[in-house]
Amino acid sequence: MKKIQLLPPRLANQIAAGEVVERPSSVVKELLENCLDAGARRIDIDVEQGGVKLIRIRDDGWGIPEDQLPLALSRHATSKISELEDLEAVGSLGFRGEALASISSVSKLSLTSSAEGQEQGWRVQTEGRDMEAQLFPAAHPRGTTVEVRDLFFNTPARRKFLRTEKTEFGHLEEVIKRLALSRFDVGFHLRHNQRTVHQLKPAESQLERERRIAMLCGPAFIDNAVCVDVEASGLRLWGWVGLPTFSRSQADMQYFYVNGRVIRDKLVAHAVRQAYRDVLYNGRHPTFVLFLELDPTGVDVNVHPTKHEVRFRDGRNVHSFLFSTLHRVLAEVRPQDQVQERSPLSESPAPRASGLAAGEFGGQQPMALQASSSGWSERPPAGRVSDQLATYRSMHAAVDQLLTNGAAGGIAKPAESEPADEEVPPLGYALAQLKGVYILAENQQGLILVDMHAAHERITYERLKLTWADRGITSQPLLVPVSVAVSQREADCAEQQQALLAQLGMQVERMGPETLTVRQLPALLRNADVEQLLRDLLADLMEQGSSDLLEARQHEILATMACHGSVRANRRLTLPEMNALLRDMEVTERSGQCNHGRPTWTQLDMGELDKLFLRGR
Known part of the structure; x- marks a missing residue:
């Protein structure tokens, strides 16, 4: 020795x-x-x-x-x-x-x-x-x-x-x-x-800060980012988050700072991913430069030799704050925030903007369409998703009036007596329908292209979520209770979180040191794999202290229902119907992406159109 x-x-x-x-x-x-x-x-x-x-x-x-x-x-x-x-x-x-x-x-x-x-x-x-x-x-x-x-x-x-x-x-x-x-x-x-x-150089003003970000992350990021600055419960989150349509194939443009220290943290990553969940295309990664400020006693920075990782003393509160803040910020972006003629930080035209609409949903419910041998007929909306198919003719009488007052050649614009330029909505007025798939509209900046099915899918989905939230969670007892063998740690977690599980519509009882029995599930999840659902839920609860898994699964079902209940391609819409769809997009949260994260609209401004045809050269 x-x-x-x-x-x-x-x-x-x-x-x-x-x-x-x-x-x-x-x-x-x-x-x-x-x-x-x-x-x-x-x-x-x-x-x-x-x-x-x-x-x-x-x-x-x-x-x-x-x-x-x-x-x-x-x-x-x-x-x-x-x-x-x-x-x-x-x-x-x-x-x-x-x-x-x-x-x-x-x-x-x-x-x-x-x-x-x-x-x-x-x-x-x-x-x-x-x-x-x-x-x-x-x-x-x-x-x-x-x-x-x-x-x-x-x-x-x-x-x-x-x-x-x-x-x-x-x-x-x-x-x-x-x-x-x-x-x-x-x-x-x-x-x-x-x-x-x-x-x-040192950057003191907001514009100088955005110029530095544009130099380091590229002007496209700052042109497609939303500013955030929210403070609550001793926590402050500020910085810039990229729009869902400005995503990356890798997580290489994600900068998160805690009290000025750049970190990589599972809790933070989970909260951000959850905020982008139903607006980001599958396999894509969001972009952000975000700063979290809190009392130094609320975070332990001495957990890793290179100081890249931290541990929050109240991780559940931090996770909830990050998710709720980013979730709301992404929902509150309006089309007018995204429709720009030129980037403020560069000489070249801004990248094509794809919009997110914002605000709480309001307004009348649409009439529903049903197919008949003679075409489309109107009837009042019913509760089933199949009855959510859009007809918007009766929703916006003002648009009908504008069309009646002399929109020649199918171009839906305000009447002469109305203020023309100042009152044009962000997504403009419909011009035509292309191949039964796309709506072409004209706004102040140029041409708007809308994917008809994708846009209506998001509108239907958001309405279903609101209806589901208003009615609450409906639970359904299982005909045969499901017994699940788990570890003692998982069983302890289920026992401690029994009240929370009940609020989520799931009745779970502990039958032994390592045995759980599921007796009740949310009605929407009655056909789910009960054992796997419980294991995933407990994993979230043990790691994050909370879980949105049941809500996510129910939203997945609502998204599928919305997809099947939306206007399909090759269905011809009238100009009033198209204009009403545009107006709904402007008041619906997250209308810039469909339920699968694909963009629903894009803008081609006059500068880009002139460039295509070499005008001005």
């Missing part, structure tokens, strides 16, 4: 570096967090060969006094916490005191700094097996410069795992992007191999 002995300081730091320093981007992250914690307002980053050869970061922060410089490169040395109570309410990005010591153990590191009131700056670096700090005078303005050369020069096994220069720089740039999005008050300047990549 080998003898127990203390590890040499350099080896101990190299082991610690395995957790903190994965690649050049890890070094940049740690050093930039130190700059921000030191009150920097301008940060210059110079890198060479993807950061492997050189990383030089300079800031104009408070600086480090001469007598504290040697200690700065020691392990577990920090000015950010001093006792346990500080750790329970961390307000800084860094706090472990390991970064500089770990980085210096796997590279050639020097730190030069000058604090306010000092006559000159000083440089410190470590040498030898014991990593003794050497101090030298050096000219330097107030602030700090850290220079890291030849990363992993003394740990060749780690260096072999590095990728190409382009890949490593891509990771490094992403780190800078994340921090630049979190601190709009700080200027960031990045150069790679003596070439300027980013020059980001």
Whole structure:
């Protein structure tokens, strides 16, 4: 058996570096967090060969006094916490005191700094097996410069795992992007191999912030994003969320910050995914730049070596706040918010906008259509979904009147006596129906194209949800109760949440240490796989503290009913019917997407149409 002995300081730091320093981007992250914690307002980053050869970061922060410089490169040395109570309410990005010591153990590191009131700056670096700090005078303005050369020069096994220069720089740039999005008050300047990549000035106003986001995430994101700023119960959520139609094939444009710290968290991801649930196309990922602010004592940031994960002390409340806020924000976007002639942040025309309508549903119920040998006939709406087929002729007498007053050539526009341009609705007035599938309409900006079936499907679905919510959950006893074998933890959860399950229309009883019996289900789910439904529900309750699974399953059934009960392709609608459909879209929540997440309408403004025909060239 080998003898127990203390590890040499350099080896101990190299082991610690395995957790903190994965690649050049890890070094940049740690050093930039130190700059921000030191009150920097301008940060210059110079890198060479993807950061492997050189990383030089300079800031104009408070600086480090001469007598504290040697200690700065020691392990577990920090000015950010001093006792346990500080750790329970961390307000800084860094706090472990390991970064500089770990980085210096796997590279050639020097730190030069000058604090306010000092006559000159000083440089410190470590040498030898014991990593003794050497101090030298050096000219330097107030602030700090850290220079890291030849990363992993003394740990060749780690260096072999590095990728190409382009890949490593891509990771490094992403780190800078994340921090630049979190601190709009700080200027960031990045150069790679003596070439300027980013020059980001401090952004104080809303317009300047959106310009920075456009530079880092692309102008298309900010053109298709909705601002959010909501505060409740000691929580504040603000930032930008992308419209469902501006989704991605990968989750590569999702930036979430808790008290300024970028994080990846399962609870947050679940709340966001739930908010987008019935408006996002299958397999697509939403986009967002969001900031959650709360009391530092309400979140534990000391749960991961790289500080990427956090733990909320009241996770259920945070989840509920995030979901309800985003769910409502996405529902409240109106078509007029999405119909724009030109992007405010670029010279080029804005991307084609696909709309979300908003507001609580109101107005008269539509008449229903039934097919006959002579065509369409009207009858009052019935309760069955099959009776929800749209005829809108009687709903909007004003539109009929406008058409009667002389809309020549089938173009439905206001009468001469009405204010023409100012009163044109966001989705305009119908011109014609194309191939029995699309409605063509004219608004102030140009041409609107509407997928008739998709739009009516969403309208029907939202009305069914409102009707279902008004009537409440109808439960149905099972003819034969279903017994389910579960773990003791799952059985304990079911017993503790029995009242909640009953509110959701599900009666579950504990029959033994590891046995549950389901006696009652919501009526809409009477044909569901009871055992799998219960297991999924308990999994949600144990992980999130709450579950919307039963509601989601019932909504899936309502969506299917809405799909079968909506206007089908190749059915001819009159101009009044088409116009009424457009008006319904403008007052129905989430009308920009059908129940499957596909867009229901799109805009082609005059600039885009002129470009297609080379007009003005």
